Amino acid sequence: MKILVLVSFVIVLGLFLFATQVPVDITPDKVLAAVSEAVSKSEVPVDEEVVEQVVLSSIAVLEKGQSTRLKYLASAYLVIWLVFMLYVLRLGQQQQALDKRLAQLEQTPEAEEN
Amino acid sequence: MKIIAVIAAPLIFISLYLIFGYARIEGTMLEVQKIFYYHVSAALTVFVAFGVNCVFSIKYLIQRKPNDDLLAAAAAEIGLIFCTIALLSGPIWARYAWNTWWNWEARLTSTLVLWLMYIGYFILRSALEDDKRGRYSAVLGIIAYLDVPIVYYAVDIWQGGLHPDRGTKWSLETTMQQTWMVALLALIFLFTCLLIVRYQMKKAQARYEIIQQKYLEEASG
Numbered sequence: 001m002k003i004l005v006l007v008s009f010v011i012v013l014g015l016f017l018f019a020t021q022v023p024v025d026i027t028p029d030k031v032l033a034a035v036s037e038a039v040s041k042s043e044v045p046v047d048e049e050v051v052e053q054v055v056l057s058s059i060a061v062l063e064k065g066q067s068t069r070l071k072y073l074a075s076a077y078l079v080i081w082l083v084f085m086l087y088v089l090r091l092g093q094q095q096q097a098l099d100k101r102l103a104q105l106e107q108t109p110e111a112e113e114n
Numbered sequence: 115m116k117i118i119a120v121i122a123a124p125l126i127f128i129s130l131y132l133i134f135g136y137a138r139i140e141g142t143m144l145e146v147q148k149i150f151y152y153h154v155s156a157a158l159t160v161f162v163a164f165g166v167n168c169v170f171s172i173k174y175l176i177q178r179k180p181n182d183d184l185l186a187a188a189a190a191e192i193g194l195i196f197c198t199i200a201l202l203s204g205p206i207w208a209r210y211a212w213n214t215w216w217n218w219e220a221r222l223t224s225t226l227v228l229w230l231m232y233i234g235y236f237i238l239r240s241a242l243e244d245d246k247r248g249r250y251s252a253v254l255g256i257i258a259y260l261d262v263p264i265v266y267y268a269v270d271i272w273q274g275g276l277h278p279d280r281g282t283k284w285s286l287e288t289t290m291q292q293t294w295m296v297a298l299l300a301l302i303f304l305f306t307c308l309l310i311v312r313y314q315m316k317k318a319q320a321r322y323e324i325i326q327q328k329y330l331e332e333a334s335g
Contacts, residue, residue: 011130062144065144066144066145068210069145069210070145072145072149072206072207072209072210073145073148073149075206076149076152076153076203076206077149077152079199080152080156080202080203083195083198083199083202084195084199087195087308091308091312091315095315098319098322101322105326105329108329
């Protein structure tokens with residue numbers, strides 16, 4: 001039981017660390033490629049620099065909010081894990097108490113016989 | 115039992131891998147949308163759990179077999195755990211999506227009512243003894259189950275709520291839909307596994323109480 005709790009905790013903690021440290025995977029090369037593709041496909045004349053500025057400011061907003069979003073995500077899964085583990089631990093305790101009472105019940109007639 | 119546990123455990127790990135490493139990030143909610151996979155799956159598992167409770171409550175009222183009552187109670191207990199998960203993970207998502215932890219909209223309120231009714235179910239069980247406990251809790255279990263379709267159709271009945279339409283989850287992008295299916299399957303297997311464990315424990319406990327009562331009667335007589 002303790003091993004199960006420990007292993008699952010390590011997994012959830014690993015997911016939490018993984019989730020809160022993943023950077024937004026948008027490199028300057030990708031931005032430039034996307035901007036030039038957008039400009040070439042545009043049917044009206046657009047200023048490439050303006051498009052790049054808009055894209056970069058949008059990415060900045062996304063990056064800024066990412067750690068907050070990941071915290072919400074990790075918190076939700078942490079809560080789910082916690083509820084399951086508390087229930088499993090409670091079941092384990094109940095099973096132990098039941099085993100103990102059954103053992104006592106088995107011992108009682110033997111004690112009387114002796 | 116072992117077969118179900120052997121299937122459930124890897125399914126949970128696979129579902130977690132799919133959620134964090136495979137499913138596409140949704141465009142509006144971004145990473146926070148990934149709460150959906152276990153939140154919605156837990157909510158649907160609640161319907162299954164309380165459905166099992168309702169079926170075995172009816173069976174108990176007809177046949178009066180004590181084991182049916184024990185199975186109904188075990189299903190209700192695990193359903194309550196899944197309902198708690200849905201009710202706790204929902205507000206975390208809501209805080210980001212709706213900028214509030216809680217809103218008294220139809221689906222949230224009816225789910226809370228469902229949770230409270232099954233809390234009442236266990237209060238009733240602990241307050242009564244033997245046959246009365248079985249009968250009364252079976253009736254309450256059947257009545258409480260009437261709230262399940264209300265929860266499910268709440269977004270249609272009371273339009274204008276914050277939850278999306280029922281059809282939204284079926285129109286997901288392919289990787290998201292596959293991930294959700296695996297998560298749902300994982301939780302249903304987990305529910306089955308816990309149900310068997312809890313039912314066997316309840317049966318052992320009931321048997322213990324019978325033996326103890328017999329022993330006490332013999333000792334006093």
